[in-house]
Amino acid sequence: MANEPTQQNASVTATIELVLDGEPLQMQLTVPTGPATPGQLLHLLRGLTDAVVDSAVEKSTAQGNPISCRKGCGACCRQLVPIAPAEAHRLRQVVDAMPEPRRSEVLARFEAARAKLAASGMLERLRAPARMDETSRRQLGIDYFRNGVACPFLEQESCSIYAERPLACREYLVTSPTEHCAQPTPDSIDCLPIAARVSRALWQLEAKQDHDGLSWVPLITALEWAQTHPEAPPGASGPAQIESLFKLLGAAPAT
Numbered sequence: 001m002a003n004e005p006t007q008q009n010a011s012v013t014a015t016i017e018l019v020l021d022g023e024p025l026q027m028q029l030t031v032p033t034g035p036a037t038p039g040q041l042l043h044l045l046r047g048l049t050d051a052v053v054d055s056a057v058e059k060s061t062a063q064g065n066p067i068s069c070r071k072g073c074g075a076c077c078r079q080l081v082p083i084a085p086a087e088a089h090r091l092r093q094v095v096d097a098m099p100e101p102r103r104s105e106v107l108a109r110f111e112a113a114r115a116k117l118a119a120s121g122m123l124e125r126l127r128a129p130a131r132m133d134e135t136s137r138r139q140l141g142i143d144y145f146r147n148g149v150a151c152p153f154l155e156q157e158s159c160s161i162y163a164e165r166p167l168a169c170r171e172y173l174v175t176s177p178t179e180h181c182a183q184p185t186p187d188s189i190d191c192l193p194i195a196a197r198v199s200r201a202l203w204q205l206e207a208k209q210d211h212d213g214l215s216w217v218p219l220i221t222a223l224e225w226a227q228t229h230p231e232a233p234p235g236a237s238g239p240a241q242i243e244s245l246f247k248l249l250g251a252a253p254a255t
């Protein structure tokens with residue numbers, strides 16, 4: 001993975017080149033040299049996700065399919081958002097660090113969403129997403145959307161934690177008309193094709209390491225989940241985890 005790595009303050013920086021869909025993508029990654037938690041890698045995984053998405057946007061635009069998502073359109077923020085356990089812990093920290101009364105307002109929105117989902121019988125299903133296959137996950141997503149529950153971080157149809165938004169949110173962009181997003185169907189929505197989904201690779205990486213094989217957590221139950229599941233201790237070294245992540249991504253790092 002490394003091209004002449006430099007070592008500083010127990011971290012290593014390497015220039016990597018990923019080959020995605022035959023296209024080279026070069027970037028620098030700095031990771032802890034010693035045992036690391038997936039949470040410690042989250043910052044660089046966001047950068048990696050953004051780079052992969054930017055490359056996909058460029059390609060799609062060049063093919064005549066520009067992104068139709070616009071600031072102030074939060075239609076997609078009523079969908080089920082699957083996040084990695086490390087992201088659930090991060091969101092808990094983000095909310096805990098909010099000043100009052102904002103923190104209480106956000107927590108109240110989570111509570112209202114929880115009550116609505118409990119009333120429709122969805123909450124129990126959302127609490128047991130472990131090892132759900134793609135078909136079951138898709139059905140869960142359709143049933144969830146019918147509840148019309150907005151993400152508690154959505155304010156005036158914009159993401160209020162934009163810099164901290166999960167990887168799945170970063171990867172979700174559409175090229176179909178925005179008016180279709182209010183009532184999405186598989187036929188009416190064209191999602192931006194992405195060569196490698198970092199979000200899913202992180203779920204898989206964490207499932208291998210801990211949480212009894214749990215691969216993801218719904219954003220809407222993330223705060224309560226993080227409160228009852230302590231963060232896993234540091235595991236493999238930063239470089240080893242990134243190496244595993246690339247394998248899960250199916251992306252070939254050029255050396």
Ligand code: SF4
Pocket residue numbers: 074076077078081151152153154155158159160161162165166169
């Ligand atoms: S975190 Fe932000 S982008 Fe993601 S669903 Fe919530 S409001 Fe939307």
